[in-house]
Amino acid sequence: MNYRYRIYPNIAQEQSLFEWMDICRVAYNYGLREIKDWCNSRKCLVDRCSISHEYIIAANAPFPGEVKQLNALPGAKKVFPRLSEVPSQVLQQALKQLHRAIDGFQKVGHGFPRFKKFGQFKSLLFPQFKDNPVTGAHIALPKLGLIPIKLHRPIPQGFVVKQIRIINKADIWYAAINIQCDVSVPNPMPHGHPIGVDVGLEKFLATSDGVLVKSPKFLKVMLRKLKLLQRRLSRKKKRSKNYEKQRIKVARLHHTVDNTRKDFHFKQAHTLCDAGDMVFMEDLDYRILACMNAGQTNA
Incomplete structure (x- = not known):
């Protein structure tokens, strides 16, 4: 761990x-x-060398x-x-x-x-x-x-x-x-109330109990402030002290979004574990689904 x-x-x-x-x-x-x-x-090539340079x-x-x-x-x-x-x-x-x-x-x-x-x-x-x-x-x-x-x-x-x-x-x-x-983790037998979880693109997840969780869009909430900070960063001279101070402000905002997402994911996992004894999910690569959905939207 x-x-x-x-x-x-x-x-x-x-x-x-x-x-x-x-x-x-x-x-x-x-x-x-x-x-x-x-x-x-x-x-x-075997019979000739490059005009500009060659690795010998x-x-x-x-x-x-x-x-x-x-x-x-x-x-x-x-x-x-x-x-x-x-x-x-x-x-x-x-x-x-x-x-x-x-x-x-x-x-x-x-x-x-x-x-x-x-x-x-x-x-x-x-x-x-x-x-x-x-x-x-x-x-x-x-x-x-x-x-x-x-x-x-x-x-x-x-x-x-x-x-x-x-x-x-x-x-x-x-x-x-x-x-x-070094411990041996036993394989538990199926028991108790089962919950099926379907992760989608429009909704964050849907359970077999009828629970729908919306995607929170943390970056979208912070986007206005992020644009303001990035605009100020673009006006600074690179590698200057003011540039570094502003860069850290932009990085900390991204870090806040990252921490907020992780906190949301942990809380949702905790809620699912409290609601049922067994949790089942599809073995899918959601990155491919996201790319397919983006392609259909552009089309």
């Missing part, structure tokens, strides 16, 4: 986190550049896979000392994230990974801990020390912290703590 908590790093810790994110972004982009150069070197890589050069790039990190730290500022496992996870995206492109059909622009790398993954990092009202992270955390719900007894992802959203910091417990 994942528990997400709000954390409050001080100014020095916050600057370190931003610096680490940028270093991981550079490592991610460097690894992606190696992969793209290797692939482009295999696209040239030995024919027997192996593909820069995950293991090869991870093994190259210790040598890269000697050439680029900046890489040593980040905990080694956190830096490794940035390259592993790249190769998970490559696997998603090859096996699942996702888009090819893109280069991360400045400010687009928003999270850091700490993959393992020797001891429990959550102590009282603080969380202990390597090279950062103790960071205040708001434990709005305690971690259940018997669960072990496996990994922690530090996330920055709209200049707000979160810690997504992954916890695990």
Whole structure:
């Protein structure tokens, strides 16, 4: 399970986190550049070369896979000392994230990974801990020390912290703590009052008990304020202090919409669980239905 908590790093810790994110972004982009150069070197024709440029890589050069790039990190730290500022496992996870995206492109059909622009790398993954990092009202992270955390719900007894992802959203910091417990979950037998749920496009959901829930349209409610903030943002000089202040205001409004949607979803799920003992839903990909409905509307 994942528990997400709000954390409050001080100014020095916050600057370190931003610096680490940028270093991981550079490592991610460097690894992606190696992969793209290797692939482009295999696209040239046998009997001719390009007039403008050509990728010259030995024919027997192996593909820069995950293991090869991870093994190259210790040598890269000697050439680029900046890489040593980040905990080694956190830096490794940035390259592993790249190769998970490559696997998603090859096996699942996702888009090819893109280069991360400045400010687009928003999270850091700490993959393992020797001891429990959550102590009282603080969380202990390597090279950062103790960071205040708001434990709005305690971690259940018997669960072990496996990994922690530090996330920055709209200049707000979160810690997504992954916890695990080795328990056997029994398969319950069908019993009690059943409820069938049909999720639609016009209505958020309809149940077999005759309950219809309208789609709340949280973004539409905030759209007027969002347009005003985005209009003010477009008039600021990019990378200036006023631009950053206004950008954070726009991001926080989007973050508010995101949190409101999640709260609505959790409350609806809680209501369904209270209303019946069994809940049945269709196994459909609603993204395809939404695209089909949009196409019919445009037609």
